[in-house]
Amino acid sequence: MYIKYIVSILLLFNLLSIVNSAHAIPAFARQHGVSCSTCHTAWPQLNAAGREFKELGYRFAEEVGEEKKFSELFEEGFPISGAIIARPFDKKDSGTKKVRALHEIELFAGGALSQNWSGFMEIEAEDETDFKPEIATGILSYHHNRAVNVQFAWGSYFSSDSYGFLGDTFRMTRGPVKAIDSAFGKADGSSGLRGTRQMVGLYGRPIKNLFYNVAYSGIASDTEGVDASNIHARIAYDVYDGVMLGAFSIRGDNATTNQNFVRNGIDFQADIGDARIQGLYVSAEDDITNGAAADNTALSLQGMYVFKNGKKPTWVPIMRYDSYEFLDGQEVYDELTFNLTYYFTQNVKGYVEYWKQLDVPDHLTEDSRLTLQLSLAY
DSSP states (O other), X not given: OOHHHHHHHHHHHHHHHXXXXXXXXXXXHHHHTOOGGGTEEETTEEOHHHHHHHHTTSOOGXXXXXXXXXXXXXXSOOOEEEXXXXXXXXXXXXXXXXXXXXXXXXXXXXXXXXXXXXXXXXXXXXXGGTTOOEEEEEEEEEESSXXXXXXXXXXXXXXXXXXXXXXXXXXXXXXXXXXXHOOTTSTTOSSGXXXXXXXXXXXXXXXXXXXXXXXXXXXXXXXXXXXXXXXXXXXXXXXXXXXXXXXXXXXXXXXXXXXXXXEEEEEEEEEETTEEEEEEEEEXXXXXXXXXXXXXXXXXXXXXXXXXXXXXXXXXXXXXXXXEEETTTTEEEEEEEEEEEEEEETTEEEEEEEEEEXXXXXXXXXXXXXXXXXXXXX
């Protein structure tokens, strides 16, 4: 039933690729006089140079230690970027067709503020919330050296992580990675590992191949961090050039509901030529009524291939498998996501995405969804 829509969308992408040749370069690229592909394999996924740039406080290695005045930010180009996201076609099998011509508007401001300080802030407005602006992320960081960086954040557990699968910032698809989106028993809120929270932490690289992050945080969506008691730790080790293995552990207590929770996970990322494979497995334990605990798991595997014209991405096919549980493993969901993205320029892209549930609990009906989305960052 969706074939005619897919064919029309692909024809539209090819037409636009012929007529569109302008390049609008976001603020970081403008300030440093580089192209987006310097730091991105395919925006917003980062390559090794991009990971280093982020971890060093939005500096390239040769800029570390340079004295920088706040006024210089404006001399190098106004440090603000924006993104406009349109979703002109969105149809869920269980729902009605939607024309979300303007789906989301985002404003980003960030960069090196001085020799040792950097900051980043994102304000977004979405159609689901009647376009009411809200601070999606706010980060202030002090950079002592490569091994020791202090971060004060309103963000997710993995705000400092730059590998591209644990953080929702690097999402390539409409649907979020379920292993970080699943709330499990909801002791840590309803937005999963990607939930925004008040957080103070340390991160860095004591050796070149090893990244770590430890932090103290509150419950997701609690803007004041009341009775914060969450502790999380994360390590990621570059086994080979382009191959990372990682792990994390989270221990917390929801003071409002008086529930303890645990989240443990292992993840990997492998770049093989122009292909990238990512995976994440999470086990979760949540206190429930009468002192009992619920154990659930989630698994996400994603593969993508970046076709290029020189160094610039063109077509990027993506496929992801998600499996996750609720109610102490009694409810199991299995899903597939197919996405075909086309980059008109390095920072203008469009995609068609088909999402399909393969297995759902017996009392539910399997669902599917087809989405067309266009994104411009400037």
